[in-house]
Amino acid sequence: MHEHSVPKIFKENGISKNDKVKSLDYSQKKLLSLYSVFTKTKNIVFDLSGEVSVGAIKTFDFVKNEIKNDGAAILIDWAGSDVKDKCSKVIAIEWLIEPKKR
Secondary structure (H helix, E strand, O other): OOOOOOOHHHHHOOOOOOOOHHHOOHHHHHHHHHHHHHOOOOEEEEEOOOOOHHHHHHHHHHHHHHHOOOOEEEEEOOOOHHHHOOOOOOOOOOOOOOOOOO
16 A cells, blocks of 8 residues: 555545544444454454444445455344345354343
C-alpha cells in the first residue's frame, strides 16, 4: 500500500486519519478491529453482538468479502435472519443442559 493511499474500509465508513478511535461509533470500531485482523489472516471467528441491524449487515458483508478468496469465518451467537440467509452453512446448537438460574 502506498504511503498516501487510504484503505477502502476508511473511505466507505467515514473514517479519516485524524479521527480518534475513542470517537468512532461501535460499528466503526468493530470494522477497524476486523480490518486489522484481516491484514494478518483470512480466517476469523467473530460475532455481531452489540450492533444495530444496519451495522451488523455491514460488518457481515465486510467479513464475507474479505474471506471470499481462500478464507473462512465462523459467526457465533447470531439469531438474526438478516444475515442467516447469507451464510453458506448454519449450524444450530441444541443445548442438552438447562441454563443455571442466578
